[in-house]
Amino acid sequence: MTKPATVANKQRELKKKFIHHVYFWLKNKGNAADKAKLIEGLRKLSVVKTIQQFNIGMPADTNRGVIDSSYSISWMLIFKNGKDQASYQTDPIHLKFVEECSHLWTKVIVYDNVDV
Amino acid sequence: MTKPATVANKQRELKKKFIHHVYFWLKNKGNAADKAKLIEGLRKLSVVKTIQQFNIGMPADTNRGVIDSSYSISWMLIFKNGKDQASYQTDPIHLKFVEECSHLWTKVIVYDNVDV
Numbered sequence: 545m546t547k548p549a550t551v552a553n554k555q556r557e558l559k560k561k562f563i564h565h566v567y568f569w570l571k572n573k574g575n576a577a578d579k580a581k582l583i584e585g586l587r588k589l590s591v592v593k594t595i596q597q598f599n600i601g602m603p604a605d606t607n608r609g610v611i612d613s614s615y616s617i618s619w620m621l622i623f624k625n626g627k628d629q630a631s632y633q634t635d636p637i638h639l640k641f642v643e644e645c646s647h648l649w650t651k652v653i654v655y656d657n658v659d660v
Numbered sequence: 661m662t663k664p665a666t667v668a669n670k671q672r673e674l675k676k677k678f679i680h681h682v683y684f685w686l687k688n689k690g691n692a693a694d695k696a697k698l699i700e701g702l703r704k705l706s707v708v709k710t711i712q713q714f715n716i717g718m719p720a721d722t723n724r725g726v727i728d729s730s731y732s733i734s735w736m737l738i739f740k741n742g743k744d745q746a747s748y749q750t751d752p753i754h755l756k757f758v759e760e761c762s763h764l765w766t767k768v769i770v771y772d773n774v775d776v
Contacts, residue, residue, distance in 0.1 A: 549709065549711075549712070551703070551706050551707060554706060554711055554712065554713050554714050555706070555713070555714060555715070557673060557713055558713055558714070558715040558736070559715075561715070562720060563715060563717060563734070563736065565681060565736075565771075567771060583776050587667070590667050590670060590671070591667060593665065595665075595670055596665070596670065597670050597671070597673055597674055598670050598671060598674070599671070599674040599675075599677070599679060599773075599775070600775070600776050601679060601773030601774055601775055601776060602773060602774065602775075602776050603771075603772065603773060603774075604678060604742055604745075604772035604773055604774045605742070606742070606745070606746075606772045608770070610768045610769065610770045611770045611771070611772055612769055612770065612771055613771075613772070615771070617776065618679070618771065618773040620674070620679065620681075620773075626720055626721070626722070629720075629722070630722075652726045653726065653728055654724070654726045654727045654728065655681075655683060655719075655727070655728055655729075655731070655734065656719065656720035656722045656727055656729070657715075657717030657718060657719060657720055657734040657736075658717055658718065658719075658720045659715070659716070659717060659718075660699050660716050660717060660718050660733065
């Protein structure tokens with residue numbers, strides 16, 4: 545970071561954003577090909593115009609009692625606001641992703657959050 | 661965003677980061693004073709040096725079946741790497757936060773993720 549790590553600067557990029565964090569549990573958890581297919585699908589999905597920032601992740605190697613590391617893939621999106629997130633849900637690119645990839649997972653949890 | 665919304669730019673800020681996303685369920689869910697205390701505690705906690713970015717959130721008004729909006733407060737942190745996240749866990753400011761605020765919540769789920 546080039547900017548000083550003040551509280552205001554740490555908060556700046558994420559302030560007033562809509563954070564959409566999805567966790568996927570793959571049907572065939574140990575299957576590398578299925579994991580790669582889901583990641584490829586998410587990369588294609590990331591072109592949706594309303595997505596300002598995204599991250600495709602997997603569980604870190606941390607293991608305290610409160611940590612859930614049972615998911616396979618994490619998909620975090622930053623939107624400008626709730627309206628942009630709503631339009632993402634019905635974007636043809638998103639619908640195509642669901643059509644092509646939803647057979648890969650057995651469970652999904654989504655947490656949507658806005659600033660307090 | 662001043663930069664063009666290319667896939668590379670959308671990914672840039674979060675690439676190779678360690679994302680630590682915590683969801684808190686308050687013991688007294690409807691209690692505004694308890695909620696304010698937790699938020700104030702998190703604001704104080706945000707000064708920990710290894711935290712590069714943070715967001716204090718609450719559930720958005722979305723309500724599809726896959727969305728968990730039962731939590732009270734979301735606390736998302738961006739660290740440079742796992743080493744910085746580990747040092748945050750034992751930072752005196754963090755330990756003080758746990759001491760002062762842990763009576764407020766009944767449940768916590770943490771998801772730690774790194775790039776695929």
